[in-house]
Amino acid sequence: MSDGVVVDSIDVAYGDLQVLWDVSLEVSTDDTIVALVGPNGAGKTTLLKAMSGLLRPTAGSIQLFGTYSATLSPSQIVRQGFVHVPEARNLFTEMSVEENLQMGAYTRRDSYEETLAEVYETFPVLEERAEQAAGTLSGGEQQMLAIGRGLMAKPRILALDELSVGLAPQLTQRVFEKVDQLSDDITILLTEQHVNEALGLAERALLLENGRIIATGTGEELLDSAHIRDAYLRA
Ligand SMILES: Nc1ncnc2c1ncn2[C@@H]1O[C@H](COP(=O)(O)OP(=O)(O)OP(=O)(O)O)[C@@H](O)[C@H]1O
Ligand SMILES: [Mg+2]
Secondary structure, three states: OOOEEEEEEEEEEEOOEEEEEEEEEEEEOOOOEEEEEOOOOOOHHHHHHHHOOOOOOOEEEEEEOOEEHHHOOHHHHHHHOEEEEOOOOOOOOOOEHHHHHHHHOOOOOOOHHHHHHHHHHHOHHHHHOOOOEHHHOOHHHHHHHHHHHHHOOOOOEEEEEOOOOOOOHHHHHHHHHHHHHHOOOOEEEEEEOOHHHHHHHOOEEEEEEOOEEEEEEEHHHHHHOHHHHHHHOOO
């Protein structure tokens, strides 16, 4: 039970504006890919920020690997093994690819070279462009760098916010393939507006609307649900 993240009935607000209501979910290290889907403004990013300690719930609790997150700083949460790759990527654009990867390892100076080699193995393009300024990478390469930087912290659970944002369909496909490959070794929690692709990939999924979880199931079950089909998949 404690081997993962347990979110228990949290409310989250920005000042007076409450955006999450009574949200509960569990992500265990036995999970492969868990998808959090929902429309713009549903609260997906807010939920990931709460899980990574950037926002404090006003009610409820979050446990990470058995420790209540209220007692942990964001960098302690990273060290526990929950790593969040933010929607905006937040790369250091003037710094090289390799320097960005180094920043990802700030919580773990041990086994740096080994982890770097693993990231380069997953994303060979990053090794080819190791000395290039991050800001000059293409959109897809920047997304891979953001994921690679997350991997440098050696996550047990890697949360990826809006992987496909700004990417052409072909690149989205490639990034999803990489994520699928990564899920052999670590647990992936991803948010997506491309509901179809995300649910196709996910073992388990949650649908968030207006700050509440309104459906859960396997990716396939959600894909088959009338509500998802009517609201999200009507071509
Ligand atoms: N810093 C903030 N201050 C005030 N309100 C905020 C802030 N960040 C987000 N919100 C509001 O909280 C709600 C949820 O936003 P959030 O970014 O979590 O949605 P999302 O599901 O990630 O949407 P998207 O798919 O567009 O990324 C929105 O109504 C948004 O306007
Ligand atoms: Mg978002």
